Amino acid sequence: MTRETRTMADGVGFNTSRRAFLGSTGLAALGAMVGGVLPLSPGGGGIPAAQAQAGGAAAPAAPKGPQYLKFPGKNDRLVVLGERPLVAETPESLLDDDTTPIEKFYIRNNGQIPEETKNPDAWKITIDGEVNNKLEITLGELKSKYKAVTRRMVLECGGNGRAAFSPPARGNQWTNGGAGCAEWTGVPLAEVLKAAGLKKSAVYTAHYAADLHLSGDASKPTLSRGVRIAKAMDPHTMIVWAMNGQPLPNIHGGPVRLIVPGWAGSASQKWLTRITIRDKEHDGPGMTEFSYRTAIKPMIPGDKGDPKNMRILESMPVRSIITSPANGAKFAAGTRELKLRGASWAGDLTVRQVDVSTDFGASWQRANLEKPKNKFDWQRWTATLKMPTDGYFEIWARATDSRGAMQPHLAGFWNPQGYGGNAMHRIAVLVG
Ligand SMILES: Nc1nc2c(c(=O)[nH]1)N[C@H]1C(S)=C(S)[C@@H](COP(=O)(O)O)O[C@H]1N2
Ligand SMILES: [Mo]
Secondary structure (H helix, E strand, O other): OOOOOOOOOOOOHHHOOOOOOEEEEOHHHHHHHHOOOOOOOOOOOOOOOOOOOOOOOOOOOOOOOOEEEOOOOOOOOOEEEEEOOEEEEOOHHHOOOOOOOHHHOOEEOOOOOOOOOOOHHHOEEEEEEOEOOOEEEEHHHHHHHOOOEEEEEEEEOOOOOHHHOOOOOOOOOOOOOOEEEEEEEEEEHHHHHHHHOEOOOOOEEEEEEOOEOOOOOOOOEOOOOOOEHHHHOOOOOEEEEEEOOEEOOHHHOOOOEEEOOOEEHHHOOOOEEEEEEEOOOOOOOOOOOOOOEEEOOOOOOOOOOOHHHEEEOOEOOOEEEEEEOOOOOEEOOOOOEEEEEEEEEEOOEOEEEEEEEOOOOOOOEEOEEOOOOOOOOOEEEEEEEEOOOOEEEEEEEEEEEOOOOEOOOOOOOOOOOOOOOOOOEEEEEEEO
């Protein structure tokens, strides 16, 4: 097995060394874990990262296999999708916990990672714009003046599922691992907005943060997205300072961030410093052109596209993943029963049903689906499969949301930056 030189991130200079985030690499490393690489039939979701085409300027050049993350406090099976900015996804089989541990939670940055603050409670957040009383509140005040709530909710990158688009869409080639489900503790944003007093003219939020633009230009926001006021006032939209009962780690936006559950993760501003209430839709970096937008009138795959034909992606589409067994798993000859576990979620909606197939979708079996703990939690599912013979099988999983929308076989409705891709998850297994 080939090993990269293990440059230990020193906690400060890790943006400077190009290979500092990389651990072991190569197909051999993947094989060692899941017992060899099994091919999947072409098309659809579940393309192993090793085979996914790298797109976008930041993607590593022609990786020969998954590039594993090397980062303090993080699991070394996370797969690096980009180093500058640092982006890493969680293989589906690592999302097998009911609550995603911090060490397994995906990482998505657009700019530089700020240095960890020494005095979290002194961190200031400003609420300004279309409000009656501009607020400047420290994290310490936020904790003492408001009633804290904890909710388990999915955070999912808007580009999750992008690797299944054909031709490849621009951006990080997420398979299904740009998602996790953590316990978030904080206060509903609505409580803080009520304290500031929304003017009648308030229609949209604009989120700002402390992370420096990749270029180092302090006058350029790295990413600044926002949401309609109705979503901002949903009690599940929160300003949070703890994740799984721990102070929010710096890499996940600590000391304080937004969580806008069910919507593209880019609205969940990390290192939150300011929310400006606007009287019109926000136009910050990440809001315009093709960013976090899907086509209104379906476009020809691979076309350049017209910004006027794009609409903002809000609620994420329905998705399910098989979290056990792992893709490529091998079972003893004569194994006639396989236990499956998975997770499913559906943006603003809930999941009504999950089905699994071992015969390429010719027949389907309904999985046992659990209820979410609270709104925006994911729903775990299990199924017991009868295996008719030894041999190679693909296992496919598809979820249906509460409005009846089901995951398609392929990532459809192509758009230049590849949003809304929710092809069924597929794994390959070998019996005998
Ligand atoms: N300040 C800031 N907030 C941010 C980002 C960023 O680059 N800067 N990335 C966003 C995107 S695109 C996603 S998917 C989530 C990822 O959160 P995580 O890294 O904690 O998983 O944070 C969002 N918040
Ligand atoms: Mo994202």
